[in-house]
Amino acid sequence: EEEEEEEALPPWAQQLSSSEKWRFQLARAFVHDPHVLLVHRPADELDPQMQEKVLSCFRDFVDRRGLEINEEIGSHLPPDRRRPRT
Known part of the structure:
Protein backbone atom coordinates (compact mmCIF):
# COMPACT_ATOMS: atom_id res chain seq x y z
CA GLU A 1 0.00 0.00 0.00
CA GLU A 2 2.73 2.46 0.94
CA GLU A 3 4.69 1.56 -2.20
CA GLU A 4 1.68 2.45 -4.35
CA GLU A 5 1.54 5.92 -2.78
CA GLU A 6 5.24 6.47 -3.40
CA GLU A 7 4.90 5.41 -7.03
CA ALA A 8 2.27 8.12 -7.48
CA LEU A 9 4.79 10.75 -6.37
CA PRO A 10 7.05 12.43 -8.91
CA PRO A 11 10.61 11.05 -8.79
CA TRP A 12 12.00 14.13 -7.03
CA ALA A 13 9.35 13.87 -4.30
CA GLN A 14 10.39 10.33 -3.41
CA GLN A 15 13.51 11.84 -1.82
CA LEU A 16 11.42 13.78 0.71
CA SER A 17 11.05 12.77 4.35
CA ARG A 23 2.66 17.88 3.30
CA ARG A 28 -1.45 18.60 -4.11
CA ALA A 29 -4.94 17.74 -2.87
CA PRO A 42 -3.87 14.82 9.00
CA ALA A 43 -1.51 16.47 11.48
CA ASP A 44 -0.62 13.68 13.92
CA GLU A 45 2.95 13.15 12.73
CA LEU A 46 3.82 16.83 12.43
CA ASP A 47 5.47 19.16 14.92
CA PRO A 48 3.10 21.59 16.73
CA GLN A 49 3.90 24.55 14.49
CA MET A 50 3.29 22.54 11.31
CA GLN A 51 0.16 21.00 12.85
CA GLU A 52 -1.34 24.46 13.21
CA LYS A 53 -0.43 25.34 9.61
CA VAL A 54 -2.00 22.14 8.26
CA LEU A 55 -5.14 22.54 10.37
CA SER A 56 -5.37 26.15 9.24
CA CYS A 57 -5.36 24.93 5.63
CA PHE A 58 -8.21 22.58 6.48
CA ARG A 59 -10.16 25.41 8.13
CA ASP A 60 -9.72 27.58 5.04
CA PHE A 61 -10.66 24.69 2.76
CA VAL A 62 -13.83 24.00 4.74
CA ASP A 63 -14.80 27.67 4.91
CA ARG A 64 -14.23 28.17 1.19
CA ARG A 65 -16.08 25.02 0.10
CA GLY A 66 -18.76 24.96 2.80
CA LEU A 67 -17.95 21.35 3.65
CA GLU A 68 -18.32 19.44 6.87
CA ILE A 69 -15.49 18.24 9.06
CA ASN A 70 -15.79 14.84 10.65
CA GLU A 71 -15.31 14.46 14.37
CA GLU A 72 -11.68 13.41 14.25
CA ILE A 73 -10.59 16.55 12.44
CA GLY A 74 -13.28 18.61 14.08
CA SER A 75 -11.99 17.73 17.53
CA HIS A 76 -8.92 19.85 16.74
CA LEU A 77 -11.04 22.87 15.88
CA PRO A 78 -12.79 25.23 18.27
CA PRO A 79 -16.54 24.46 18.51
CA ASP A 80 -17.52 27.65 16.65
CA ARG A 81 -15.44 26.52 13.63
CA ARG A 82 -17.08 23.09 13.29
CA ARG A 83 -19.91 22.58 10.85
CA PRO A 84 -22.80 20.34 11.83
CA ARG A 85 -23.40 17.20 9.83
CA THR A 86 -26.20 17.63 7.32
Whole structure:
Protein backbone atom coordinates (compact mmCIF):
# COMPACT_ATOMS: atom_id res chain seq x y z
CA GLU A 1 0.00 0.00 0.00
CA GLU A 2 2.73 2.46 0.94
CA GLU A 3 4.69 1.56 -2.20
CA GLU A 4 1.68 2.45 -4.35
CA GLU A 5 1.54 5.92 -2.78
CA GLU A 6 5.24 6.47 -3.40
CA GLU A 7 4.90 5.41 -7.03
CA ALA A 8 2.27 8.12 -7.48
CA LEU A 9 4.79 10.75 -6.37
CA PRO A 10 7.05 12.43 -8.91
CA PRO A 11 10.61 11.05 -8.79
CA TRP A 12 12.00 14.13 -7.03
CA ALA A 13 9.35 13.87 -4.30
CA GLN A 14 10.39 10.33 -3.41
CA GLN A 15 13.51 11.84 -1.82
CA LEU A 16 11.42 13.78 0.71
CA SER A 17 11.05 12.77 4.35
CA SER A 18 7.76 11.13 5.34
CA SER A 19 6.57 14.41 6.88
CA GLU A 20 7.50 16.33 3.73
CA LYS A 21 5.76 13.72 1.57
CA TRP A 22 2.60 14.09 3.63
CA ARG A 23 2.66 17.88 3.30
CA PHE A 24 3.28 17.53 -0.44
CA GLN A 25 0.29 15.18 -0.79
CA LEU A 26 -1.93 17.59 1.16
CA ALA A 27 -0.78 20.54 -0.93
CA ARG A 28 -1.45 18.60 -4.11
CA ALA A 29 -4.94 17.74 -2.87
CA PHE A 30 -5.75 21.35 -1.99
CA VAL A 31 -4.48 22.63 -5.35
CA HIS A 32 -6.96 20.39 -7.15
CA ASP A 33 -9.78 21.86 -5.01
CA PRO A 34 -11.67 18.56 -4.67
CA HIS A 35 -15.33 18.28 -3.77
CA VAL A 36 -14.42 15.61 -1.21
CA LEU A 37 -11.20 15.22 0.72
CA LEU A 38 -10.90 12.25 3.06
CA VAL A 39 -8.05 12.25 5.52
CA HIS A 40 -7.35 10.49 8.76
CA ARG A 41 -5.47 12.41 11.45
CA PRO A 42 -3.87 14.82 9.00
CA ALA A 43 -1.51 16.47 11.48
CA ASP A 44 -0.62 13.68 13.92
CA GLU A 45 2.95 13.15 12.73
CA LEU A 46 3.82 16.83 12.43
CA ASP A 47 5.47 19.16 14.92
CA PRO A 48 3.10 21.59 16.73
CA GLN A 49 3.90 24.55 14.49
CA MET A 50 3.29 22.54 11.31
CA GLN A 51 0.16 21.00 12.85
CA GLU A 52 -1.34 24.46 13.21
CA LYS A 53 -0.43 25.34 9.61
CA VAL A 54 -2.00 22.14 8.26
CA LEU A 55 -5.14 22.54 10.37
CA SER A 56 -5.37 26.15 9.24
CA CYS A 57 -5.36 24.93 5.63
CA PHE A 58 -8.21 22.58 6.48
CA ARG A 59 -10.16 25.41 8.13
CA ASP A 60 -9.72 27.58 5.04
CA PHE A 61 -10.66 24.69 2.76
CA VAL A 62 -13.83 24.00 4.74
CA ASP A 63 -14.80 27.67 4.91
CA ARG A 64 -14.23 28.17 1.19
CA ARG A 65 -16.08 25.02 0.10
CA GLY A 66 -18.76 24.96 2.80
CA LEU A 67 -17.95 21.35 3.65
CA GLU A 68 -18.32 19.44 6.87
CA ILE A 69 -15.49 18.24 9.06
CA ASN A 70 -15.79 14.84 10.65
CA GLU A 71 -15.31 14.46 14.37
CA GLU A 72 -11.68 13.41 14.25
CA ILE A 73 -10.59 16.55 12.44
CA GLY A 74 -13.28 18.61 14.08
CA SER A 75 -11.99 17.73 17.53
CA HIS A 76 -8.92 19.85 16.74
CA LEU A 77 -11.04 22.87 15.88
CA PRO A 78 -12.79 25.23 18.27
CA PRO A 79 -16.54 24.46 18.51
CA ASP A 80 -17.52 27.65 16.65
CA ARG A 81 -15.44 26.52 13.63
CA ARG A 82 -17.08 23.09 13.29
CA ARG A 83 -19.91 22.58 10.85
CA PRO A 84 -22.80 20.34 11.83
CA ARG A 85 -23.40 17.20 9.83
CA THR A 86 -26.20 17.63 7.32
